[in-house]
Amino acid sequence: MSSPEPTPDERLDVLRQQIDTIDDELHDLIVRRTELVERVGEIKRDAWGQVSFIRPGREARMLRRLNAQHRGRFPRPVLLRLWREMIIGSLCLEGPFSVAVFDGRGDGEFWDLSRDHFGSFAPMRAHRSATEVVTEISAGSATVGVLPVPGSHHANDDAHWWRALFSERPGTPKVIARLPFVRMPNSRAQDLDGLVISALDPEPTGDDRSLIAVELEGSEISRDRLFEGFERAGLRARWIDSHVTGGPANLRTHLLEVPEFVAADDERLGRLRNSFPDVAARVIAIGGYATPLTLDELRYPAPPAS
Numbered sequence: 001m002s003s004p005e006p007t008p009d010e011r012l013d014v015l016r017q018q019i020d021t022i023d024d025e026l027h028d029l030i031v032r033r034t035e036l037v038e039r040v041g042e043i044k045r046d047a048w049g050q051v052s053f054i055r056p057g058r059e060a061r062m063l064r065r066l067n068a069q070h071r072g073r074f075p076r077p078v079l080l081r082l083w084r085e086m087i088i089g090s091l092c093l094e095g096p097f098s099v100a101v102f103d104g105r106g107d108g109e110f111w112d113l114s115r116d117h118f119g120s121f122a123p124m125r126a127h128r129s130a131t132e133v134v135t136e137i138s139a140g141s142a143t144v145g146v147l148p149v150p151g152s153h154h155a156n157d158d159a160h161w162w163r164a165l166f167s168e169r170p171g172t173p174k175v176i177a178r179l180p181f182v183r184m185p186n187s188r189a190q191d192l193d194g195l196v197i198s199a200l201d202p203e204p205t206g207d208d209r210s211l212i213a214v215e216l217e218g219s220e221i222s223r224d225r226l227f228e229g230f231e232r233a234g235l236r237a238r239w240i241d242s243h244v245t246g247g248p249a250n251l252r253t254h255l256l257e258v259p260e261f262v263a264a265d266d267e268r269l270g271r272l273r274n275s276f277p278d279v280a281a282r283v284i285a286i287g288g289y290a291t292p293l294t295l296d297e298l299r300y301p302a303p304p305a306s
C-alpha cells in the first residue's frame with residue numbers, strides 16, 4: 001500500500017527544516033568571516049597605526065563580483081544591501097567609524113542615501129552645512145562625510161564645498177566614493193547623487209572616475225580651452241563645476257572629472273599644469289570613486305517616470 005500524500009503542512013515543515021539548516025550555515029559563515037575581518041583589522045593597525053579602516057575600493061570590487069556571479073531570482077539590490085550591512089557591521093568592529101551627512105534642506109534625502117550605503121548600524125549625524133561636514137572630516141570627528149555632487153540641483157549655497165579639498169596639506173579630505181553605488185529601486189530620491197569624503201586616499205578598482213581641480217589666474221577661459229588643456233596632458237575630461245574667487249589675481253577654480261583612476265602623484269597632473277602656458281595654474285587631484293553599478297548591470301526595471 002502506498003503511503004498517503006504529504007499534507008501541505010508536512011511539505012512546509014520539510015522545506016522549513018531545510019531553510020533552518022541553511023540559515024545555521026549562513027550564521028556560522030558570518031561568525032567565521034568576522035574572525036577573519038578582525039585579523040585584517042589587526043594587520044592594518046599593526047602595519048599603519050590605522051585610524052581609518054574603511055576600504056571603499058575593496059568594497060566596490062566585492063559588490064561587483066557578487067553582482068556578476070549572481071543567479072536565481074533573489075533581487076540583486078537586496079543581495080548587495082545584505083553585503084553592505086555585513087561590510088559596515090564588520091568595519092565597525094575594526095575601529096571607530098561614523099558618518100557626517102549633509103542635510104542642507106532638512107528633508108533627509110541624503111540621510112536615506114547614506115543609510116542605504118552605510119547600513120543601519122553605522123553612527124550618523126546630520127549637518128545643515130557642507131562646510132560643517134568637511135570640517136568634521138578634517139578634524140577627525142567623523143570617518144566619512146556625504147555631500148551633494150557639485151553642480152547638482154541638490155547642492156545649495158555650499159555647492160562649491162569641493163574647494164575645501166583643493167589643498168596639498170597632509171590630512172586634507174579626499175573624495176573616496178560616490179553614492180549610490182547600488183541605486184535602490186524604491187529609494188526616495190531617484191536622481192540623488194552624493195560624494196563621500198574621508199581623510200584617506202582613494203584606491204583603484206579597475207573602473208574608476210577621478211576628480212581633478214585646476215586653479216587658474218587671470219581672465220576667464222572657455223570650457224573648450226579647459227578640455228584642450230586636459231587633452232594635451234593625455235586626459236579626457238568632463239566639466240563638473242567652476243568657482244570664481246576673484247581678488248587681485250582673479251582666481252578661478254574648475255572641477256573636472258576623468259573616466260579613469262588618477263593618483264595624486266600621477267605625472268599627467270604635471271603635464272596638465274603646463275598645459276596653460278599663459279596663466280599660472282595649480283592642479284590637484286581631489287579624489288575619485290569606483291564607477292557605480294548601472295541599472296542595466298543590476299537588471300531591474302527603472303522606476304516609472306513621475
Ligand SMILES: C=C(O[C@@H]1C=C(C(=O)O)C=C[C@H]1O)C(=O)O
Nearest residue numbers: 037040054055058059087090091
Ligand atoms: C575587512 C576589511 O575591512 C573593511 C571591511 C570589509 C569587509 O567586511 O569585507 C571590506 C573592506 C573594508 O572596508 C578589508 O579591508 O578587507
